[in-house]
Amino acid sequence: MNTLVAAFEEAYGRAPQGVWRAPGRVNLIGEHTDYNDGLVLPFALAQGVSVAAARRDDGVLELRSLQAAADGRSLPIDGLAPGTVDGWAAYPAGVAWVLREHGAGGASLLVDSDLPQGAGLASSAALECATALALCDLYGLEIERAELARRARRAEAEFAGVPCGIMDQSAALLCTAGHALLLDCRSGLSGQVPLRLGEDLSLLVVDTRAAHALTGGEYARRRAECEQAAALLGLDSLRDVTDLASTLERLPAVQSRPSLPFRRRSGQTGPDPATLRRRVQHVVTENHRVEATVGLLRADALAEIGGMLTASHLSLRDQFEVSWPQADATVEAALRAGARGGRMVGGGFGGSVLVLTATDRATHVREAIDAAYQARGWPAPHYQDAVPSQGAHRIL
Numbered sequence: 330m331n332t333l334v335a336a337f338e339e340a341y342g343r344a345p346q347g348v349w350r351a352p353g354r355v356n357l358i359g360e361h362t363d364y365n366d367g368l369v370l371p372f373a374l375a376q377g378v379s380v381a382a383a384r385r386d387d388g389v390l391e392l393r394s395l396q397a398a399a400d401g402r403s404l405p406i407d408g409l410a411p412g413t414v415d416g417w418a419a420y421p422a423g424v425a426w427v428l429r430e431h432g433a434g435g436a437s438l439l440v441d442s443d444l445p446q447g448a449g450l451a452s453s454a455a456l457e458c459a460t461a462l463a464l465c466d467l468y469g470l471e472i473e474r475a476e477l478a479r480r481a482r483r484a485e486a487e488f489a490g491v492p493c494g495i496m497d498q499s500a501a502l503l504c505t506a507g508h509a510l511l512l513d514c515r516s517g518l519s520g521q522v523p524l525r526l527g528e529d530l531s532l533l534v535v536d537t538r539a540a541h542a543l544t545g546g547e548y549a550r551r552r553a554e555c556e557q558a559a560a561l562l563g564l565d566s567l568r569d570v571t572d573l574a575s576t577l578e579r580l581p582a583v584q585s586r587p588s589l590p591f592r593r594r595s596g597q598t599g600p601d602p603a604t605l606r607r608r609v610q611h612v613v614t615e616n617h618r619v620e621a622t623v624g625l626l627r628a629d630a631l632a633e634i635g636g637m638l639t640a641s642h643l644s645l646r647d648q649f650e651v652s653w654p655q656a657d658a659t660v661e662a663a664l665r666a667g668a669r670g671g672r673m674v675g676g677g678f679g680g681s682v683l684v685l686t687a688t689d690r691a692t693h694v695r696e697a698i699d700a701a702y703q704a705r706g707w708p709a710p711h712y713q714d715a716v717p718s719q720g721a722h723r724i725l
């Protein structure tokens with residue numbers, strides 16, 4: 330933090346009025362459920378984004394980042410509009426844009442991050458939420474955290490043009506140390522679920538180093554498919570599915586084709602029925618897995634959730650089709666080496682994998698994953714131990 334304060338003084342010629350920090354997240358389980366009004370269970374990482382900031386009264390938002398030293402911006406608050414700012418700056422600028430109507434004005438910001446970008450650990454949400462807390466404090470805005478998460482999500486979706494759900498911003502703002510956050514994305518209600526690892530169990534975050542970006546069209550396509558399935562079923566959202574088997578029967582009959590990766594036949598305008606059935610199957614069973622996982626955690630049976638994690642991964646791989654080769658190889662190698670379970674986390678198509686393992690097997694698990702990457706000629710993955718940490722807060 331001292332480096333950040335010194336860098337702020339050098340950049341702006343005065344001291345910051347404060348420093349705010351928001352964490353990245355790992356989603357324990359409940360993937361691609363948030364935009365289906367479903368359940369998610371993320372926890373905050375110790376790694377995150379810090380923002381040093383001072384108020385300016387000339388209506389200018391100055392943005393600099395220690396990770397993008399050559400890419401500073403100076404933006405008039407009045408001129409902020411969706412689509413006008415590109416790159417990393419779109420996220421803090423989007424937050425200033427959503428908070429403008431509440432009275433937030435100009436500020437000088439300097440960003441620092443120890444979260445890898447593109448690792449699927451919600452670095453954009455962390456940047457948005459640290460900025461949001463900074464602007465709220467600088468301008469005396471009192472917005473409760475669940476509402477602030479909704480505003481930060483709007484910044485990302487409407488200003489930066491990334492069609493995300495509400496999970497990542499909620500995790501950054503609402504998580505508490507030693508817990509996962511159970512969030513019902515339909516009601517907005519949330520609760521804390523104990524996630525204490527103790528000495529015997531470790532949660533390993535494996536950055537597969539296949540970069541992930543939500544701006545690619547596949548995430549938006551999955552959303553559209555889920556919406557289309559719900560519309561065909563006459564439901565508001567897939568959360569309303571009560572009986573999976575009969576629901577799948579109600580979707581138009583499966584045509585004779587293998588249920589392999591998404592592909593449109595020429596001339597076809599939308600996803601075929603088999604694809605929609607797979608999407609529905611994932612979302613509905615994933616909500617059940619969240620409930621089952623919460624049950625185990627509340628019964629103090631963390632060691633038993635491994636099967637849920639692996640089942641989630643297989644569903645994301647085979648039904649939702651958002652996994653990627655490094656993620657599959659990581660889960661496979663980890664399980665072979667005796668891990669209790671593992672799954673890809675986040676939007677997919679790159680990013681990180683979460684592995685639950687007995688601590689005394691962790692080294693063996695890592696070696697097995699390394700060997701799998703080496704055998705395929707992939708760059709070695711990066712590892713970190715996940716420690717369920719506190720949500721966004723002021724650190725200075």
Ligand code: GAF
Pocket residue numbers: 359360361362363364451493494495496497543675676677
């Ligand atoms: C990304 C999105 F930002 C989240 O809202 C969520 O949909 C997730 O992908 C998939 O569960 O992180």
